[in-house]
Every structure is written in structure tokens, then in C-alpha cells.
Amino acid sequence: MFTLSSTALLGLALLAAPAEATERAPLPTCETGTRYIELTADTPSKTPEVCIRPELSINLFFDAKLARVEVEGRERFRRVKVVDDTLTLVASDALHDGERVPVTVYFEDGAVPASARFVLVIHPSQAERQVEVSRHERTVASLRAGEQQARAEAQQCREEKARLQAECSGQGGLTGLIVNGWLGKKGVVARGLEAAASRPGDPLAAWKVISYRAVGPEGRGRLAVEMELFNRGTVTWTPAGAALVGSKHEELTGLTVWPLEPIPPGKSKRIVVELDATESEVRGTFTLKLWAGEAGAEGLALDGVTFP
Secondary structure: OEOOOOOHHHHHHHHHHHHOOOOOOOOOOOOOOOOEEOOOOOOOOOOOOOEEEEOOOEEEEOOEEEEEEEEEEEEHHEEEEEOOOEEEEEEOOOOOOOEEEEEEEEEEOOOOOOOEEEEEEOOOOOOOOOOEEOOOOOOOOHHHHHHHHHHHHHHHHHHHHHHHHHHHHHOOOOHHHHHOOOOOOOOEEEEEEEOOOOOOOOOOEEEEEEEEEEEOOHHHHEEEEEEEEOOOOOOOOOEEEEEEEOOOOOOEOOOOOOOOOOOOOOOOOEEEEEEEEEEEHHHEEEEEEEEEEOOOOOEEEEEEEEEO
16 A cells, blocks of 8 residues: 555546546446336337346336246346246346346236236346336326436436536646545555456456545545556457446446547557445455447456455
8 A cells, every 4th residue: 555646646636537428338228216117018119128237136026927937048047936926036147247138927817918028138237126017007106106216316316417517617636636625634545456357258458457545525535446458359349337346246336437438459548447435335355347338349347456
């Protein structure tokens, strides 16, 4: 562990520029609360996609008892359990980020539609834990619950937007770090992560990995991971998003990635991932997951990430 010089601090401040938004083409949009899916007699043009993660359970509630369930690659799930109108699934680590698993359920009551098809998508960081599926009009209580959830999520987005605008509209460099309260008396400390390594099958190799921590106001900290990424594949790879996943599958989201620029085959680029978290949230060893913006491109998993 060591304390950075003012020159290094200035470099880190410049690197911590907010990442530009980009679409994650290979991945669906994941909802944070209860997901509501309405089925009609007509077959939908697009099969609903549901985000899951290995070792985290997901419950799908239907408005009728289920006769049977078909899960492709069922042996790669730790649990597939049907109880009346409820389907519980727990994927195993045999499923990898970006994989899609079709699931078909058949209803007992003979009403239309007699079956429903979904696609489970293995997401690097997000998971939908509860999904309510209806073949009829939703109840007033269900509609109100969905409305309240949407309002809460919108308020959270507004607060996060206001925080980011306040940070970005102020001073840059060391002055920006001081004004936003990210320096404190301890400054910024860094740790070289010689043990951190990408996995053999990943499209990129990582080296020169360094983690940073700046203790901010009210015990929260600004953290970053800097690395050099080499594209050892045959196609261009563009970072689109990132997440930190702990040993017990706990996840830290809301990470920014800079720069969101393509890395051609055989070339390398310095990448900085940054997040806001408390000291207790980042204790232990994490896996840093990066996913690409290109459709169908494989992601990167960097094991052995710790913070000073």
C-alpha cells in the first residue's frame, strides 16, 4: 500500500471522467423490482427475456397452475422446482455470461394461451428475482404496485443524475477532488494487483492492474481499477459496462468505464473502471466483469481484485 504523489492524483482525477452512455447490444434491459409480463392469445413477436445470474434464485409467478416445464440444458441448473403456479430456478456456474436459455411452461386450465415461452439471459451483474406473468388483465393492486415501483426508480434516477451533474459541473483535477470531498486527510492510496488475472478463454488479457481508493464524505469512498487490456482475439472489442461480483455473488453496480473506445485485435488500451462504495462494501476479493458493446461479443472476467 502506498500514497500517491500529487502528479499521480492529478492523473487519476483526469482518468475519472464520466463514461459516455452506450447500448449493451447483446444484453436485455433488466428491471430491479418485480417484473410484470402480460401474455395474450396472439403469440408475441418477441419472446420475453429475463435476466438471471448463477447461484441466485428467480421466482416466476403465474395466474394458473402449471402442468409441466421445459428448460433447455436443465442439468446446468441447481434447482428447477414447480409448485402449483410458481416456478423457481437457480442456475449453476456452468452457465456463462451472455448465454440464453429457452424455458417453456404449459398451463393446466386449458385457457389460451396454453403455453408461454421465455428466454433466460445470463447477465454479468444484474438479476431479476421476481417475475409475475399474467394471461388476463392485471388487478388494480398489481397496477398500483407497478406504478409505485416505477415512481421509486424514477426518483432514484433523478437523484443519481443530480449527483453526477453536480460533480461534472464543478472543477476538474485536484480541485475537483477536494471540492467533492474525495481526498480527506488520507488522500488517495493505491495497490498493485499482481495476482489479478483474466481467464484463459477471455478475449482480452489484463496486466499492470492497480486499484485505488479515496475516502470521501460520510465514510463513502471513490474507488477505481486501472488496467492495460490487450485484445488477443480476432475481432474489435469495445467496453460497454462493468460490475464487481464478490465471492458470495454479491454485486456492486453503477460502475463507469473510461474510455468507451474500441480495442482492435492485437492492440492494447488503458482502461479505468470507477465506482462509489463504502469500505464495508468492498472488503474481500472480487471479480471485475466487463462486457462489450458489440452484439454477441464475449466479456472479460478479471479475478483477484482487491482494494487498499
